[in-house]
Amino acid sequence: MAKISIGxxxxxxxxxxxxxxxxxxLTKSEEEFQLQKGMYIVVPTADGEVIGTISELYKTNRYxxxxxxxxxxxxxxKTLASIFPADRWEHIIAKVKTLGIITEIGIQRLLFPxxxxxxxxxxxxxxxxxxxxxEKTNGLNIGKIEQHDLxxxxxxxxxxxxxxxxxxxxxxxxxYTVSVLLEELLSRKAAQGRVGVVLFDVHGEYVGFGNEKSPxxxxxxxxxxxxxxxxxxxxTARQFAIYEPQITPAQSRExxxxxxxxxxxxxxxxxxxxxxxxxxxxxxxxxxxxRSKEALIGWLYNLDSTRLFGTAENPDLKKIIQPGKITIFxxxxxxxxxxxxxIVCYILYRIFDMRKKNEIPPTTxxxxxxxxxxxxxxxxxxxxxxxxxxxxxxxxxxxxxxxxISQRPVKLSTTALSQCNTHxxxxxxxxxxxxxxxxxxxxxxxxxxxxxxxLGVGEAIIVGNAVNHPIxxxxxxxxxxxxxxxxxxxxxxxxxK
Numbered sequence: 001m002a003k004i005s006i007g008x009x010x011x012x013x014x015x016x017x018x019x020x021x022x023x024x025x026l027t028k029s030e031e032e033f034q035l036q037k038g039m040y041i042v043v044p045t046a047d048g049e050v051i052g053t054i055s056e057l058y059k060t061n062r063y064x065x066x067x068x069x070x071x072x073x074x075x076x077x078k079t080l081a082s083i084f085p086a087d088r089w090e091h092i093i094a095k096v097k098t099l100g101i102i103t104e105i106g107i108q109r110l111l112f113p114x115x116x117x118x119x120x121x122x123x124x125x126x127x128x129x130x131x132x133x134x135e136k137t138n139g140l141n142i143g144k145i146e147q148h149d150l151x152x153x154x155x156x157x158x159x160x161x162x163x164x165x166x167x168x169x170x171x172x173x174x175x176y177t178v179s180v181l182l183e184e185l186l187s188r189k190a191a192q193g194r195v196g197v198v199l200f201d202v203h204g205e206y207v208g209f210g211n212e213k214s215p216x217x218x219x220x221x222x223x224x225x226x227x228x229x230x231x232x233x234x235x236t237a238r239q240f241a242i243y244e245p246q247i248t249p250a251q252s253r254e255x256x257x258x259x260x261x262x263x264x265x266x267x268x269x270x271x272x273x274x275x276x277x278x279x280x281x282x283x284x285x286x287x288x289x290x291r292s293k294e295a296l297i298g299w300l301y302n303l304d305s306t307r308l309f310g311t312a313e314n315p316d317l318k319k320i321i322q323p324g325k326i327t328i329f330x331x332x333x334x335x336x337x338x339x340x341x342x343i344v345c346y347i348l349y350r351i352f353d354m355r356k357k358n359e360i361p362p363t364t365x366x367x368x369x370x371x372x373x374x375x376x377x378x379x380x381x382x383x384x385x386x387x388x389x390x391x392x393x394x395x396x397x398x399x400x401x402x403x404x405i406s407q408r409p410v411k412l413s414t415t416a417l418s419q420c421n422t423h424x425x426x427x428x429x430x431x432x433x434x435x436x437x438x439x440x441x442x443x444x445x446x447x448x449x450x451x452x453x454x455l456g457v458g459e460a461i462i463v464g465n466a467v468n469h470p471i472x473x474x475x476x477x478x479x480x481x482x483x484x485x486x487x488x489x490x491x492x493x494x495x496x497k
Contacts, residue, residue, distance in 0.1 A: 003121035017113040024120045026092040039147045042123040048103035052096040061090045133468035140184040143475040159466040160401040168426030173458040197326035199366040204332030225331040231313035244299040251296040272311035275304040321360045345384040355398040362399035370404040371411040392419035410436040421465035427455040
């Protein structure tokens, strides 16, 4: 689309134009062009093309500028419009926030004001794509910038390499947005670059991806949480202490000695063992303090009663994590947060360890209700917190990325959220959440933060590493619709349309 001239820069009472802001008057009629808040505009200059976004719109009319005159005419029984050509003097003024300038050497910060009288245009789509850091093709199509009918195609590496977070109140459309993201990841061809995906589904909202009617059924593995089993030989004494925080350092040393013995006597011989075997060995060990032994055995009995610990891992993560495929762990049957945390903790430890050894492909981990698994609370209240924070800090070195999803960002670990360099923020209302997001999100200013409360269902602001500047996007419609994936949030979005 060629640039369309829409206005002329004017001098206003608020010291504009300046390097940060300027105003312009719409030179077309409202019938010819519908100006909207949030639109991008471009002003050609001798140094390059200045890009800005419309931050506010207002109408002015010289005949209605004096309240006393308006009142006098109206109370006399005559209207101003019947006496003066008031309709000819009504103008739309747009306030613009400058974002930068495209020069021959690239995109730079604007250090000088545009000139009064310069013409304002609607930019071409290619200009916007370049300026905002989007992809023309080969990107993840999340939705559109509606004012410009421009597809928002995010670069896969920029979005996931440094982690991402999707934050919104319940019903704003965050799970729907995750579904759109999954569709994009699962639709990619090998030549476009693909990752393995592991999703922890707390409420069973994504099981429809594995439905036989789904076009993605062949690349989706739905695994019920009740069938998850930990390989006891793969768990270190330190990890046992994470699962049961009451285990003391001295007891951990005894566990380490016992599991080390099993490694020599069983693992090297091709055998395995479980917690019951560890308990049996500890009961026979006379070197351990009796009181400490009884307590340790009690903690191990507690862990064994979860029925999560076995001799072999289920599912076999090495086999199921593959490029372009997704494994969804359905945790909806669990009511115990601790059991869900244990499953997340074990699987993430295994994924991170296997990525370090390059035993599985680059992997993206999507964590629903992430404030349950990596809260700001103490470690003993969230046994999965340590490994999530470790992946948040170190995962990008080993091509292991996180997507944290939460409706209560203020309850999320500051360490984990601060490592999410891209935020997809939908409607938030809680002032504590808004303040927390404002302090955690790079590149988000007060005006953008204030607009979060006014977002509609399915609308989002994307800020951070995935884009060059914050953008407002309307999440696209889902491509697949099955009974299982028709969540409350999806119903709300469809109803809103």
